Amino acid sequence: MELWYTDQHTKDVRFSMKIEEQIASCESEFQRIDILKSCEFGKVLVLDGELMITQKDEFIYHEMISHVPMAVHPNVKNVLVIGAGDGGTIRELTKYDTIERIDMVEIDKMVTDMCLEHFQETSCKLNDKRVHMYFEESLRYVRMKNDEYDLIIVDCADPYGPAEGLFTREFYGNCFKALHDDGILINQHESPYYSEHSRTVQKAHNHIKLVFPFSTVYQCHIPSYPSGHWLFGFASKKYDPINDLNEEAWNKLGIKTRYYNTDLHKGSFYLPTYVKELLGTNE
Numbered sequence: 001m002e003l004w005y006t007d008q009h010t011k012d013v014r015f016s017m018k019i020e021e022q023i024a025s026c027e028s029e030f031q032r033i034d035i036l037k038s039c040e041f042g043k044v045l046v047l048d049g050e051l052m053i054t055q056k057d058e059f060i061y062h063e064m065i066s067h068v069p070m071a072v073h074p075n076v077k078n079v080l081v082i083g084a085g086d087g088g089t090i091r092e093l094t095k096y097d098t099i100e101r102i103d104m105v106e107i108d109k110m111v112t113d114m115c116l117e118h119f120q121e122t123s124c125k126l127n128d129k130r131v132h133m134y135f136e137e138s139l140r141y142v143r144m145k146n147d148e149y150d151l152i153i154v155d156c157a158d159p160y161g162p163a164e165g166l167f168t169r170e171f172y173g174n175c176f177k178a179l180h181d182d183g184i185l186i187n188q189h190e191s192p193y194y195s196e197h198s199r200t201v202q203k204a205h206n207h208i209k210l211v212f213p214f215s216t217v218y219q220c221h222i223p224s225y226p227s228g229h230w231l232f233g234f235a236s237k238k239y240d241p242i243n244d245l246n247e248e249a250w251n252k253l254g255i256k257t258r259y260y261n262t263d264l265h266k267g268s269f270y271l272p273t274y275v276k277e278l279l280g281t282n283e
Contacts, residue, residue: 002018003018003019003020003021003022004016004017004018004019005017005019005036005038005044005046005051007046007049007050007051007224007226008049008050009194009226009227010194010195010196010197010226011196013194013226015051015224015226017038017039017040017041017044017224018038018039018040019036019037019038019039019044020037020038020039021036021037022034022035022036022037023035023036023037023043023118024114024117024118026110026114028108028109028110028111029108029110030107030108031047031048031108032047032048032049033045033046033047033108033110033111033114034046034047035114035118035119038054040056041054041055041056041057041224042054042055042056043055043118043119043121044224045086045114045115045119047111051224051225052086053086053088053119053122054224055119055121056223056224057222057223057224058086058088058121058122059088059257059258059259060220060221060222060258060259061088061188061220061222061225061230062088062089062091062092062122063092063257063258063259063260064218064220064232064259064260064268065089065092065153065155065186065188065232066089066092066093066153067092067250067255067257067260067265068186068218068232068234068241068260068265068268069151069153069184069186069234069241070093070096070151070250071245071246071247071250071262071265072184072236072239072240072241072244072245072246073150073151073182073184073239074246074249075098075150076096076098076099076150076151077098077099077100077101077150078099078100078101078103078148078149078150078151079093079099079101079102079103079149079150079151079152079153080102080103080105080142080145080148080149080151080152080153080178081093081102081103081104081105081152081153081155082104082105082106082138082142082152082153082154082155082156083105083106083138083154083155083156084104084106084153084155085106085108085111085112085115086111086112086115086119086122086123087112087115087116087119087122087123087124087125087126088122088155089153089155090102090104090125090126090128090131091122091123091124091125093153094125094128094130094131095255095256096253096255099130100130101130101132102128102130102131102132103132103134103149104126104131104132104133104134105134105135105136105138105141105142106133106134106135107135107136107137107138108135109135112126112133112135138156138171139170139171139174142171142174142175142178143174145174145177145178146177146178147177147178147179147180147181148178148179148180149178149179149180149183150179150180150182150183150184151179151183151184151185151186152175152178152179152183152184152185152186153186153187154175154185154186154187154188155188156187156188168207169207169210169211172185172207172208172211172212172235173211175211176211176212176237179237180237181237181238182236182237182238182239183236183237183238184234184235184236184237184239185208185212185233185234185235185236186232186233186234186235187204187208187232187233187235188230188232188233189201189204189205189217189230189231189232189233190204190230190231191225191226191227191229191230191231192229192231192274192275192278193226193227193229194226194227197226197227198278201217201231201278201279202278202279204233205217205233205279208233208235209235211235212235212236212237213236213237213238214234214235214236214237214238214239214240215233215234215235215236216233216234216235216241216269216281217231217232217233217234217269217271217275217279218231218232218234218241218268218269218271219231219232219268219271219275220232220259220268231275234269241265241269242266242269245262245265245266247262247265250262
């Protein structure tokens with residue numbers, strides 16, 4: 001008998017992959033957590049039935065959410081990462097010796113515990129001495145911070161359940177307050193392709209641009225995510241992601257990546273017309 005996992009992309013679209021075995025499963029205070037071994041995508045992390053990351057293509061997501069701001073901001077020392085319980089974003093950030101402190105706020109400790117045990121590819125740097133993990137509600141944590149971070153990365157799940165509050169204007173306003181005068185906010189921005197997701201993209205972008213002087217989005221291709229076309233939000237108090245890209249300096253660092261490079265960095269901000277229209281930036 002064959003075992004298949006199906007991710008419900010929309011009410012009319014499903015994405016299925018053949019599964020070799022269920023590696024682990026548990027129920028936390030917040031959600032059901034499953035780790036599966038698939039034939040094509042390797043290990044797969046699933047929360048409440050929804051695919052979060054796969055072993056085969058997680059590097060795309062984690063590199064694009066991390067290295068884009070790091071190649072723009074010349075002096076990132078203190079970073080706040082919200083969500084990121086799998087550890088992949090932390091893994092990428094620890095490649096920078098100039099970063100002094102990484103605070104990670106994840107509501108569900110069990111997600112991190114499961115990934116430490118079964119997803120070592122992403123969780124391998126959670127024990128870095130610069131990483132400080134806080135297992136609590138992110139909205140409350142950020143609300144208490146003021147002028148503390150150079151970079152905030154919102155690496156959260158879809159805007160339902162525990163992550164719903166991380167897509168509100170109040171939250172983005174608190175992030176603005178928590179950043180230094182030259183701070184950058186990066187957030188996973190969903191897919192613009194399916195109408196069910198595009199409304200979230202539009203709403204989040206409208207909230208952010210009311211808070212930050214500069215707000216735009218950039219894109220990448222993640223095969224296992226809905227439609228494969230994924231967006232990230234780039235918001236800043238000071239920096240333009242293309243004009244302030246320090247290409248030469250970043251390349252001199254010699255950081256090993258499999259997806260991100262500075263040519264792709266520039267190209268990722270040139271958006272299809274339908275995305276520009278969705279964001280109200282088409283000219």
